[in-house]
Amino acid sequence: MTERECWLWLNNVPYMWHNKIKKLLEAFGTPLEIYNSSKERLVLSKAVSEKDIYHITHSKGIIDPVKIAEDMDKKNIKFVTIDEEKYPGRLKLIDNPPYCLYVKGKLPEKGKAVSVVGARNCSDYGRNMARAIGRKLAELGSDVISGMARGIDTYGHIGALEGKGYTYAVLGSGVDVCYPSENAELYEEIVKRGGVISEFPMGAKPEGWRFPQRNRIISGLSHCVIVVEAKVKSGSLITAEFALEQGADVMAVPGRAGDKLSEGSNMLIKDGAEIITCLDDIGNFLGMADVKNNENLIKLLEKDFEVVYSETDLSPVSIDELAERTGMKIEKLYEILLKLQLRNLIWEPVKNYYARKL
Amino acid sequence: MLFVTVETDVCEGLPSIDMVGLLNSEVREARERVRTAVRNTGIIIPPKRITINLSPADIRKEGGFFDLPIAVGILCALGKIKSIYNMEETVIVGELSLDGTIKGVRGVLAMALCAMEQGYKNIIVPWDNVYEACAVRQHKCGKDINVIGVRRLQEAVDILNGNREPEGIIIMENKDGVEKESQKEDFGDMCGQENLKRASLVAAAGRHNILFVGPPGSGKTMAALRIPSILSKPDIDECIEITKIHSAAGQLKERGIIRKRPFRNPHHTITGVAMAGGGSRVTPGEITLAHRGVLFLDELAEFRRETLEILRQPLESGRVVIVRNSGIYVFPADIMLVAATNPCRCGYYPDRNKCRCTDRDVQKYMGKISGPLMSRIDITVTSPLFRAEDFQHTGKKLSSHELRKKVEGAAVIQRERYKGTNIRFNSELNPGEINKYCYLGKNEKSIIKEIFASMEISARAYYKILKTARTIADIEGKVNIEESHIAEAVGYRSVV
Known part of the structure; x- marks a missing residue:
């Protein structure tokens, strides 16, 4: 059995995960050694529990790495171990680098990589920002890494794809499991323009405990983590913490004080994370030159248009509020809002609520 | 609507009251109500064989409003009523209480209207329904009907016999x-x-x-x-x-x-x-x-x-x-x-x-x-x-x-525009009519094109927008739909 096949086998043993593999490796050195060890040696090593030893010894005949490899070939999924050349260099440097990676598409290359993470139940403001940041990063020539979860993650990916950049999704399930299922289309797009990555074997279900695990890979692959919207207790903050441990930068998008969805990101800023007040902050902070300058359409606006535009915000504002602020009649506002939309300056994320476009 | 004719026959034989004519149970029960109400009014029904037929025979009769006509029918047949009204031209509705009081029934307006249109001259209704019935006289169809309201069976008998004037009805135009x-x-x-x-x-x-x-x-x-x-x-x-x-x-x-x-x-x-x-x-x-x-x-x-x-x-x-x-x-x-x-x-x-x-x-x-x-x-x-x-x-x-003034103003414009068609309001326009009545100028066409290009708008939504824009133009008193009207209508489109 080759080294690679041993890794594949070990990775597929039931209930096996990073920490257990780590302990086994400390005791035996190589996966081949683990494979060849008798039950007695495994017991003596005291590396893992009896139940795990049972799974290890019994899976030898059942789990056939050759067959799994064939299956992966069919699905166009690659398998990379930590010892191989293709394994991303950055990831090797972190505390607990995953021993194996399953990849659909490709792995990130040497260039800059920035991750965009945040809440699943994000606001329209967060969605707008994540998308704009993803697009901006792509335009700056950086890879965008995220977790393909609902909300911010999804829009980070979408933004990167819109900016014609490369984007990578690190999943908390097997690479062949698209979770959440409504992102099926996005999943295919990411495979085409980047890759879907996971340390979990094929078919692994998206169980809760896997997500903090995968977060260390997200931060490990990135030079910088951008937190868009996060509550105080959230996976995004875990990712940010990993980033700090791993020596990556952390940037955060501020929210309003008291806004629950932004409490986490605001806290990061308070603790010293770099604040993003406009998209140019990203390029400046990362030392990346702006490829193209943002066109300034706003200068050309007529007076009424400018009044309305100046009252809009990154987070959506209802038409009633705009009427209140501008003192204009509803029927007049509708006309201006439509024209601003047609000029691509604002959008209508929710019906009758309008937000500025970045 | 069809009026039921009540026919009554009194003859010698075993004393009984029989009712025929495909009756529902509430109509069949009228027999007991009528018998008791008539007796409590002070009129004695002689021990004779009474047969009542409600025609046409092949239509099921439902509802409690046959009591009064049946009672009047019996009394006419017994000779207790010698009506000064032509009974052929008179419609009678009402439910009887055991003590002879006449109770209100539902659907009187529709009956009165129908009676008037079919050329009946009189209608006798329970007093509770008299205002409702009188309302038909405001309906301009070139015909008229005499509405008589009654409170008790005795009163109905007296009025029909000409011994009493029908009570005057004061219709207050309570604006x-x-x-x-x-x-x-x-x-x-x-x-x-x-x-x-x-x-x-x-x-x-x-x-x-x-x-x-x-x-x-x-x-x-x-x-x-x-x-x-x-x-x-x-x-x-x-x-x-x-x-x-x-x-x-x-x-x-x-x-x-x-x-x-x-x-x-x-x-x-x-x-x-x-x-x-x-x-x-x-x-x-x-x-x-x-x-x-x-x-x-x-x-x-x-x-x-x-x-x-x-x-x-x-x-x-x-x-x-x-x-x-x-x-x-x-x-x-x-x-x-x-x-x-x-x-x-x-x-x-x-x-x-x-x-x-x-x-x-x-x-x-x-x-x-x-x-x-x-x-x-x-x-x-x-x-x-x-x-x-x-x-x-x-x-x-x-x-x-x-x-409301604005709404009524727009209604006038719509009525004018749709004269000679079945359409009353802009919302009733179908796609063909929309193309006919919702004329778009050059600027308006171009903005519609832009909207199509930048927003996800279906053909159905397009027609809804035009109909709504037409209404907005009518409110503003404009002949043609303008850009601002379209923009506002776009704001009202549905997003689901």
Whole structure:
């Protein structure tokens, strides 16, 4: 059995995960050694529990790495171990680098990589920002890494794809499991323009405990983590913490004080994370030159248009509020809002609520 | 409608009263009521064989209003009544109480109207229904009918015998009362929520169906309740139609004719039968009771799916057809649908500080309202959460009275434009007619093109936008649709 096949086998043993593999490796050195060890040696090593030893010894005949490899070939999924050349260099440097990676598409290359993470139940403001940041990063020539979860993650990916950049999704399930299922289309797009990555074997279900695990890979692959919207207790903050441990930068998008969805990101800023007040902050902070300058359409606006535009915000504002602020009649506002939309300056994320476009 | 003829025969034989003519149990029971009522009036029925026939024989007779005609029939046959009226030209309705009192029945207006149209000269009705019956005399069809109201059987006998003058009926044209009623709810009471008000005005002017979306307490129900106050006042024919339906359903609370548009507000647990009409004795449902008025469905997404789907056909054709084995019933159902819903289950989307629903939850909630129903709703409008500032809003608030003037102005324009066609309101236009009546200039065409290019707009949404834009132009008194009208209509498009 080759080294690679041993890794594949070990990775597929039931209930096996990073920490257990780590302990086994400390005791035996190589996966081949683990494979060849008798039950007695495994017991003596005291590396893992009896139940795990049972799974290890019994899976030898059942789990056939050759067959799994064939299956992966069919699905166009690659398998990379930590010892191989293709394994991303950055990831090797972190505390607990995953021993194996399953990849659909490709792995990130040497260039800059920035991750965009945040809440699943994000606001329209967060969605707008994540998308704009993803697009901006792509335009700056950086890879965008995220977790393909609902909300911010999804829009980070979408933004990167819109900016014609490369984007990578690190999943908390097997690479062949698209979770959440409504992102099926996005999943295919990411495979085409980047890759879907996971340390979990094929078919692994998206169980809760896997997500903090995968977060260390997200931060490990990135030079910088951008937190868009996060509550105080959230996976995004875990990712940010990993980033700090791993020596990556952390940037955060501020929210309003008291806004629950932004409490986490605001806290990061308070603790010293770099604040993003406009998209140019990203390029400046990362030392990346702006490829193209943002066109300034706003200068050309007529007076009424400018009044309305100046009252809009990154987070959506209802038409009633705009009427209140501008003192204009509803029927007049509708006309201006439509024209601003047609000029691509604002959008209508929710019906009758309008937000500025970045 | 067909009038039943009561034939009575008295002959020698074993004393009994027999009734024939395909009678329902409540009609059959009339025998006992009539016998007792006649006796308690002081008239003795001699021990003879009395046969009563209700013709035509092949139609099932239902309802409690045959008591009085049967009693009068018997008394005529016994010679106790020698009528000064021609009984061939007289319609009699009424339910008898055991002591001879005549009680009100439902559907009198419809009967009186029919009797008048069919050329009957007199109608005798219970006193409770007399104002209702008199209302038909305002209906201009070139005919007239003499309405006689009676309180007791004895009174009916005396009047028919000519021993007593029918009691005079004073119809008070109680205009003040009507006005007061409709002013109870006024748009002037609403602070802020200009968007809701404006959309309500547009909807009322073109009789578009409208959907309010917003968090709890954002004024959706308040606005809906006020919509009848800005609809054009019903004309006399409409009043009679409305009254007829309510009378037939036994829901007439007013004395006389109803002079305001109905506002029906069924709870969301309503069944399909209650919505469309039906039952063993087929009665009109909510959708018919709202005829010529507003059907308001609060919490639209909470209604049962089947119940909502029932609305599809009536919203299209303005009538509801109910088929039962007893026959086919066609009820009028020309309504303006006003619906309100929360944007999501918790109600606070898109306020992410309060709303914990996922995007999928939000979509799922709104998805409960089916596409076909949404396609019949021209205007969708969102109302934001009510804020303290709205109370302090000092600007001049438009009252219902002013809004109604605008609605009526738009109605005049529409009537003028659609002269000689079946169309009354812009909302009734079909795609072919839209192309004919909604002329777009060069600028307008180009903006429509731009909208198509940058927003996801279906062909159906396009027509809805044009219809709504037409109404807005009518409100503004413009001959042609202008850019601003289109822009506003785009703001009212539905997004689900």
